[in-house]
Amino acid sequence: MRRFFRTVFLIDLIEGLRVTLRAQHPKNITTEQYPRERPRIAERYRGAPRLNNHPETGETLCIACNLCAVACPEVLIVVGSERNEKTKRKELTTFTYDTSRCMFCGLCEDACPVECLELTQDFELASYTREGQIWDRQMLEEGPKPAEYKF
Numbered sequence: 790m791r792r793f794f795r796t797v798f799l800i801d802l803i804e805g806l807r808v809t810l811r812a813q814h815p816k817n818i819t820t821e822q823y824p825r826e827r828p829r830i831a832e833r834y835r836g837a838p839r840l841n842n843h844p845e846t847g848e849t850l851c852i853a854c855n856l857c858a859v860a861c862p863e864v865l866i867v868v869g870s871e872r873n874e875k876t877k878r879k880e881l882t883t884f885t886y887d888t889s890r891c892m893f894c895g896l897c898e899d900a901c902p903v904e905c906l907e908l909t910q911d912f913e914l915a916s917y918t919r920e921g922q923i924w925d926r927q928m929l930e931e932g933p934k935p936a937e938y939k940f
């Protein structure tokens with residue numbers, strides 16, 4: 790009999806709706822509201838690669854030694870360089886990094902002897918094309934510029 794009344798008066802449905810509506814209160818929302826809220830990134834998170842420049846001169850710290858490219862198990866880094874005839878030093882010309890194949894293991898970062906290559910805490914790496922995943926020297930030096938959303 791109890792079951793009958795519950796069915797006739799839609800008690801189960803109403804209780805279900807009550808639970809659903811209670812969960813709509815902002816204090817009960819546990820889903821991260823990205824991009825409205827920026828996620829908290831773990832201290833040791835390894836994300837977007839960056840080529841660091843000297844903070845005062847703005848010159849690249851990279852000495853084009855190619856160690857990062859050799860250390861990479863995915864062989865996705867290509868370092869271009871040329872010899873400066875005056876100084877007899879190799880100078881960086883191009884640098885490409887295919888983020889689509891990177892597993893963010895950090896071996897390249899560890900191999901860099903001058904702390905030029907860094908895996909930062911930037912995490913917004915999406916692009917609409919495969920080509921967009923291949924970052925050139927300029928992108929690596931400037932860092933990603935994710936879209937800013939206004940609400």
Ligand code: SF4
Binds near residue numbers: 861890895
């Ligand atoms: S993080 Fe790992 S996979 Fe990515 S470029 Fe560096 S060494 Fe290669």
Ligand code: SF4
Binds near residue numbers: 857903905
């Ligand atoms: S290991 Fe460092 S210094 Fe050497 S080529 Fe790579 S980024 Fe440049």
